[in-house]
Amino acid sequence: MKAVRIHKFGSKDALKLETVPIPEVGESEVLVRVNAAGINPVDTYIREGSFAVLPTLPAILGKEAAGVVEKVGDGVQGLKEGDRVFTCLPDNGGYAEYVTCKKNYVFPLSERLSFSQGAGLYVPYFTAYRALVIKCRIKPGEVLLIHGASGAVGIAALQLAKACGVSVVGTAGTLEGMELVKSLGADFVFNHKEKGYLNNAVAAIGGQGFNVVLENLANINLGADLTVLNQQARVAVRIPVVGSRGSVEVNPRSLMLTESTIIGVKLMGNTEEEHLEAAGVILKGIEDGWVKPIIAREYALEEASQAHHDIIHNKGARGKLVFKV
Ligand SMILES: NC(=O)c1ccc[n+]([C@@H]2O[C@H](COP(=O)([O-])OP(=O)(O)OC[C@H]3O[C@@H](n4cnc5c(N)ncnc54)[C@H](OP(=O)(O)O)[C@@H]3O)[C@@H](O)[C@H]2O)c1
The missing domain is CATH 3.40.50.720 (NAD(P)-binding Rossmann-like Domain)
Incomplete structure (x- = not known):
């Protein structure tokens, strides 16, 4: 699969588009075929190496994504292949064609929202x-x-x-x-x-x-x-x-x-209960119509360096930046 990885902490030039193996799905995990991945300021702090919690290198960045379930682990109920979902990725991994995530961190994505909007729900x-x-x-x-x-x-x-x-x-x-x-x-x-x-x-x-x-x-x-x-x-x-x-x-x-x-x-800082409480309110908010992420711009994975420049230096925010994968 295609993925944007870093091999060392540094400038936006550290972002490399590479071909890497599709991750294996664990027992309590879901493998998602990513359609869109959120871009966040924190991704740039991690890339620079200035964030408090840093991943082991090489690392695929990206704290949120949306797409379609490809495979579920044996310990996962309530989701099946082909379901539209959005994912929360506290351990990163969204800038890729596939990502695995823990079962409590994957939620159904309503038809009311596009994949790009789904990639702007978690953070x-x-x-x-x-x-x-x-x-x-x-x-x-x-x-x-x-x-x-x-x-x-x-x-x-x-x-x-x-x-x-x-x-x-x-x-x-x-x-x-x-x-x-x-x-x-x-x-x-x-x-x-x-x-x-x-x-x-x-x-x-x-x-x-x-x-x-x-x-x-x-x-x-x-x-x-x-x-x-x-x-x-x-x-x-x-x-x-x-x-x-x-x-x-x-x-x-x-x-x-x-x-x-x-x-x-x-x-x-969310505990598991707080995380699920927030998810419940946000899922209901999508159905009630008030949760409506605004997408300012979509990028290709090839434009990762530009996206990292823009998320920090663009003057005049108008919503969320995402990768269309
Ligand atoms: N603590 C956490 O867990 C957590 C989680 C998520 C995000 N964050 C942080 O929260 C911040 C916002 O994230 P985001 O994703 O919303 O970023 P964003 O989409 O880039 O938005 C940045 C916002 O800051 C505004 N801004 C720029 N200059 C300002 C000023 N002088 N006074 C007041 N506002 C100003 C921008 O307005 P204009 O562009 O219109 O000037 C825009 O509304 C980032 O620093 C991010 O790292 C923290």
Whole structure:
């Protein structure tokens, strides 16, 4: 099969399209013929060797994929050859024509979603669920700021929050991104490149500040996030930090005034029960129609280097990047 592998950690040139054997399916595993594979910022951190958990080399990258069941292990029930599925790949392997995954990490893919959309379910939606529901226990009527709502995680968080009855202010860095965020149901949208946008965001919601701030770029925004917190909230303000690419200066006094909590979020922190809880809500959300990944661009496996460049350097996110395999 064709697969994109790395033999050493390094630049995007370390990504090599190769022919490798199709993996053997274990007893509690499913072999999936991949139609689409999600591309995530974390894939680039792993490729560089800067992520906390690194695979043994050579390694096939890719934390999520969608396709058709090719074969199931003897210990797997409820799935059969030919079923459309999406997969969660905490141990990587999605950038390939076939991938094996553990049985609790493969789920039926509704006809409502394309394979490309199925390849954008695990990292964005399970992360958004972990941040907003498992870690923040967000409630209907609360007001949420999504800093970076135009990317894959931001869109998933926006759709989840609206389904939970939460008011959402989203930010994006381009007009196209702002229009997308608005079209997906955000109550207000602001451009995080414009001066004074946070003051305008607070004014738009009546001046009282936010109950929850989901942060996708904490190294830029965390200090400013602490200035837009709801001072009167009965439940402490929560700031789930999903993304960060460096250090940042904050004034802890704002935390004291609002008794706020900054919460680190790690998708891989899900216990088995939390993972299955998130899966249940997301599967129901697909049927109910609110889980709808937006695909910004599809790449061929041959374009892996370009895809890794774009996921980090493209200005103006408009959803998810995937490989069509
Ligand atoms: N903790 C975890 O387990 C976990 C899981 C998944 C993802 N992540 C991290 O979460 C982050 C987002 O992931 P993703 O897949 O959604 O990436 P993405 O699709 O590339 O989206 C990035 C988002 O950040 C926005 N952004 C850019 N500059 C910003 C700024 N100055 N202020 C606020 N937002 C800004 C982008 O908006 P514009 O392009 O419109 O400017 C876009 O909405 C990444 O850092 C990723 O590594 C962490």
